[in-house]
Amino acid sequence: MIEKEFRQLFRNAVLLRMMLAAPVMQLILLSYAANFEVKNLNIVVVDQDHTPYARRLVSKFRYIDNFHFLGYAPAYKPAYHELLTGHADLILLISPHFERDLGKANHSSVQLLVSAIDGTKAGIASGYAQSIIRDFNTDIRSETVGLEPAGGARLDIENQYWYNPRLEYKTFMVPGILFELLLLIGGMIAALNIVREKEIGTQEQLNVTPIKKHEFILGKLTPFVLIGLVQFTLGMLVAAFFFRIPIQGSIPLLYGFAFLFLLLCVGLGLLISAISETQQQAMFAVFFCLVLFILLSGLFSSTDDMPQWAQYINLFNPLRYIIEVGRNVILKGSTFRDMQTQFYALLAMSVALIGLASWRYRKTV
Numbered sequence: 580m581i582e583k584e585f586r587q588l589f590r591n592a593v594l595l596r597m598m599l600a601a602p603v604m605q606l607i608l609l610s611y612a613a614n615f616e617v618k619n620l621n622i623v624v625v626d627q628d629h630t631p632y633a634r635r636l637v638s639k640f641r642y643i644d645n646f647h648f649l650g651y652a653p654a655y656k657p658a659y660h661e662l663l664t665g666h667a668d669l670i671l672l673i674s675p676h677f678e679r680d681l682g683k684a685n686h687s688s689v690q691l692l693v694s695a696i697d698g699t700k701a702g703i704a705s706g707y708a709q710s711i712i713r714d715f716n717t718d719i720r721s722e723t724v725g726l727e728p729a730g731g732a733r734l735d736i737e738n739q740y741w742y743n744p745r746l747e748y749k750t751f752m753v754p755g756i757l758f759e760l761l762l763l764i765g766g767m768i769a770a771l772n773i774v775r776e777k778e779i780g781t782q783e784q785l786n787v788t789p790i791k792k793h794e795f796i797l798g799k800l801t802p803f804v805l806i807g808l809v810q811f812t813l814g815m816l817v818a819a820f821f822f823r824i825p826i827q828g829s830i831p832l833l834y835g836f837a838f839l840f841l842l843l844c845v846g847l848g849l850l851i852s853a854i855s856e857t858q859q860q861a862m863f864a865v866f867f868c869l870v871l872f873i874l875l876s877g878l879f880s881s882t883d884d885m886p887q888w889a890q891y892i893n894l895f896n897p898l899r900y901i902i903e904v905g906r907n908v909i910l911k912g913s914t915f916r917d918m919q920t921q922f923y924a925l926l927a928m929s930v931a932l933i934g935l936a937s938w939r940y941r942k943t944v
Contacts, residue, residue: 580798602760602810606817609756616748617703619647623658623667630678639711662694669693742910753824754905755878757814762844765807769848770861796937800845807841828908839925840901846932853939872898900924
């Protein structure tokens with residue numbers, strides 16, 4: 580049965596290339612495209628003061644990579660139009676007598692308008708801008724009041740970033756996408772497998788053979804799991820040498836979890852295939868499961884921020900557990916002892932899905 584499945588796969592050159600090459604291309608493309616870093620924020624400045632202090636404040640925005648300076652607007656209305664059309668993300672409005680008020684009254688004000696259609700982007704952009712303005716305020720106070728606060732005390736803060744010292748978003752995304760592609764390819768191709776046997780008529784020939792149900796399921800599982808491990812190896816090579824992801828944890832531990840997850844994925848695909856009558860039905864069922872698993876997995880957003888009912892559903896989401904394993908083992912160097920909860924959850928779901936697929940398969944003509 581295993582030999583027959585391998586021969587069938589190798590005869591289908593297009594499918595084989597898709598299973599091996601497509602995940603690598605998707606890993607590269609998705610890791611760059613699925614990027615939630617906020618950069619190149621377009622800013623327009625309305626300078627109503629035209630003094631050295633005003634120019635110093637503007638220069639702090641002009642020469643930072645996160646901001647793209649579009650230029651000065653002569654008044655509020657033209658700047659607001661840029662915000663309205665979507666050409667600008669922020670407007671910095673410097674009030675008249677900005678420098679004079681800072682010198683005489685020791686305080687002044689600027690106005691910051693932020694487009695908040697994308698709430699996350701707006702919050703980060705506002706945080707960046709406020710940090711720059713605070714830094715400018717500190718410089719001015721240092722020049723006018725003195726460098727040292729009362730008593731001569733000084734506090735220096737030094738940031739140290741663990742597990743992702745370069746603060747690169749792809750370092751966070753690549754381990755998650757790597758396992759998401761195993762579910763996508765393994766589950767989808769496996770789901771079409773038994774249904775295809777039904778549609779072309781070879782299922783009836785298999786049913787009259789002396790092969791047992793569990794042997795049939797094992798024969799279907801083995802080729803997809805082995806090819807999935809090859810996919811995983813290619814993905815790990817891309818992560819290590821193309822993206823320069825530091826792999827801190829145990830490679831054998833990663834392969835052990837990948838093997839368990841592939842059993843689960845192929846088991847899910849075979850279960851869907853066993854209860855479907857056509858490839859179209861199987862594709863719809865796989866698509867429903869994939870969308871649900873990916874959106875709730877924590878691949879793009881934290882699972883802790885989801886509603887309570889979604890977190891209950893997430894207890895049965897295998898992708899959530901394997902993404903936690905991938906990120907913790909690859910980036911943190913976590914051990915099996917740290918990942919026991921995820922292991923037993925994946926093991927239970929694998930046994931349940933493979934058992935259901937074996938039970939649901941009927942040797943009837």
